Amino acid sequence: MAKLTVKGIEAKREPGMYGDGDGLYLRIGPTGAKSWILRTVVHGRRRELGLGPAPLVPLAEARELARQYRKIARQGGDPDTKRRQESLTFAKAAAKLHAQLLPTWKNRKHAETWLASIEAYANPHFGNRPLHTITSADILRALEPIWTAKPETAKRVRQRISAVFDWARGAGQYSEANPVDGLTKALPVVKASGDHMAALPWGDLPAFWAQLGARDAIAARCLEFLILTAARSGEARGARWAEIDLEARVWNVPAERMKRGIAHRVPLCEPALSVLKTVRGLDADFVFPSVQRSKSNEARPMSDMVFKGLFKRMGREGFTTHGFRSTFRDWASESAHADREVAEAALAHATGNAVERAYARSDLFERRRALMDAWGRYATGEAGQVVEMVRA
Known part of the structure; x- marks a missing residue:
């Protein structure tokens, strides 16, 4: 088979397939388009495999692409997969991962900040580059x-960048090592500031409770x-009335509304039941409805x-x-000297390692009831200056 030439390609007009050897062909379509x-x-x-339009891909480049793809095929790979990998940019990969994770997130703000952080701190540096061209040094500079x-x-941001590469690798869009792994020793150790959500000291709670009780707003009852x-x-x-069992004195919060799922x-406790009695009748669904209703005039929770x-x-x-929550924990x-696992269970926190949690099937409900009853007495000032020892 005679090799094609640049002049020969320009001169050809008849529709058909014109071979160059080693599987490379010039295709001329019915309209005269060459590819x-x-x-x-x-x-x-x-x-x-299409290698592109002839006017944009010169003969020499087409031959080189054909050589590369034949080599990939001989080594057991898929040239088409390799080509898709090379065309997938970091920004597109991040958007695809975000779209897949979106249904699993309950927190709308987290979903928004996840992608916003990528767009603010990663994309300006390498967002428009194919994944396989991004190195540990690029991520370090970002x-x-x-x-x-x-x-x-x-x-x-580092964790999210790493997740993008892990997703791409699992999806068959990236075949190299995760470049974030190469940053282990490249970035300095930054000690945690130790900052936590500012909390009211537990000794000041009864006085705050008295001030809170003087407020008539539904927000005050919800805070109580x-x-x-x-x-x-x-x-x-x-909170919804369907979740409240007044007779059993239990609030059953469904999994979809809990942080841990x-x-x-x-x-x-009795003071909590008293709060519920004061708001009974405000709405048939929400316990603490917002004063602002939806466009369809339905109740909705407060902001x-x-x-x-x-x-x-x-x-x-x-x-x-x-x-x-920290006030309660302290x-x-x-003051109550409660066992750690009981106090943590009251906060719906996981304790112990995975094996311990697998065997600890009880939610320590009755022990938590004793603790929350004591907490209610303390918060409302009923306990006075007496320190209650809760070891139930």
């Missing part, structure tokens, strides 16, 4: 400016319920900013809503 085709065998089957200035953000149950903000604000039973406004109206600052350790 390159490689015929080769991949995994025992004959395949045709992380260095924020590694000490924004350590928590930087660590999250949150404190008495040691719940997270979203769990309390989203595991259903949680909350024992209700996550409602407590911040409440604190401002009360003239209180220096602590957060989430910090009341009281449980320092």
